[in-house]
Amino acid sequence: MTAAELYEKLRPIQEAKGFYFNRDLEGMTLPLLESLLINKNRYGYMVCPCRLASGDREKDQDIICPCAYRDPDVAEYGSCYCGLYVSQAWNEGKIPRVVVPERRPPEKMFF
Amino acid sequence: MSDKPVKLYALSTCIHCRHTKDFLNECGVAYDCVDVDTLQGEERQAMIEEVKRFNPNCTFPTILIGDKVIVGFRKDEIQEALNQ
Numbered sequence: 001m002t003a004a005e006l007y008e009k010l011r012p013i014q015e016a017k018g019f020y021f022n023r024d025l026e027g028m029t030l031p032l033l034e035s036l037l038i039n040k041n042r043y044g045y046m047v048c049p050c051r052l053a054s055g056d057r058e059k060d061q062d063i064i065c066p067c068a069y070r071d072p073d074v075a076e077y078g079s080c081y082c083g084l085y086v087s088q089a090w091n092e093g094k095i096p097r098v099v100v101p102e103r104r105p106p107e108k109m110f111f
Numbered sequence: 112m113s114d115k116p117v118k119l120y121a122l123s124t125c126i127h128c129r130h131t132k133d134f135l136n137e138c139g140v141a142y143d144c145v146d147v148d149t150l151q152g153e154e155r156q157a158m159i160e161e162v163k164r165f166n167p168n169c170t171f172p173t174i175l176i177g178d179k180v181i182v183g184f185r186k187d188e189i190q191e192a193l194n195q
Contacts, residue, residue, distance in 0.1 A: 028126055035124035049124035052148055052159070052169065083126060099127075099183045102170045109169060 003033035019066070019074060019085045032084045036065055050082035051102075054110040062108060069103040115177035115193075117142035120162045123149050127184040128172040134186060138193060147171070 001009075007029065011021060022028040035049030047053040048063045062068040070080040077100045078090030089095050117135065121128035123146040135142050147158050159169060165180045166173040174181040176192035 027130075031129065032126050035126070038124055050122065050127060050171065052122060052171065099185055101183075102168060106168050 001037060003030045003037060006033045006037065014066070014085065018087070019070070020088055020091055022079070022083055022086050023091045028083050032082060048082055051104070052109075056110065059108075059110040063104065067104075073100055073103060116175070117193075118175040119144040120158070120165075120171060120173040120175075121146050122171045125171050131172045131174060131184045131189070134184070134189065138190075140193060 007021065007025075014020070022032075032049055036046040039049060039053065040046045043053055043055055043057075043060070045057055045060070046065045047060050048065055048067050051063050051067075053060045053063065057064075066085060067080070070085055073080045074085060074087050074090075077098055078095045079086045079097070079100055081100045081102060083100070087095075090097065117140055119128075119131060119135065119142050121132065121144055128146075132144065145158060147155065147162065150158055162169050162173055165175060166182050168182075170182060172182075172184060174189060176189065177195075179192045179195075181188045181192060
């Protein structure tokens with residue numbers, strides 16, 4: 001699967017839930033989707049490209065995309081930690097764009 | 112431009128890390144970079160311990176500019192640290 005194919009596959013499913021792909025396709029979304037495919041190949045599951053995976057699916061469960069922290073991040077900042085999923089308002093530039101802090105508790109990081 | 116040593120701890124798949132690399136390249140800064148996710152075994156564990164010394168949460172990118180530690184792609188902070 002290519003990043004573009006993954007984009008087309010996920011977009012309707014996620015948009016129906018109110019989560020939008022970052023509209024910066026070339027700078028953000030497609031490279032991130034490519035990285036998800038790299039991680040799927042590397043670990044067997046699409047773990048967040050911006051987090052260091054342990055390689056153990058159970059331990060990484062909360063950071064498999066869309067991660068457990070996406071919903072609260074998008075609700076609070078308009079964007080998830082890695083910037084793949086955003087709100088419509090964020091995409092339209094109606095809310096300030098900030099560096100989203102890591103919400104994952106350190107004790108969940110197994111390394 | 113600063114002659115302080117610049118070290119970047121990154122993930123090969125992370126877009127913020129990639130943007131940090133691009134920004135440092137645009138600034139014409141020489142830097143030492145390690146993609147921690149591409150390491151394995153003892154080498155990886157040793158590097159994780161090294162990152163934790165500067166950023167206990169071990170998130171990426173972690174950037175060292177001289178003795179300043181910047182976590183995340185914060186362009187302004189990177190620029191300021193380089194200019195100091």
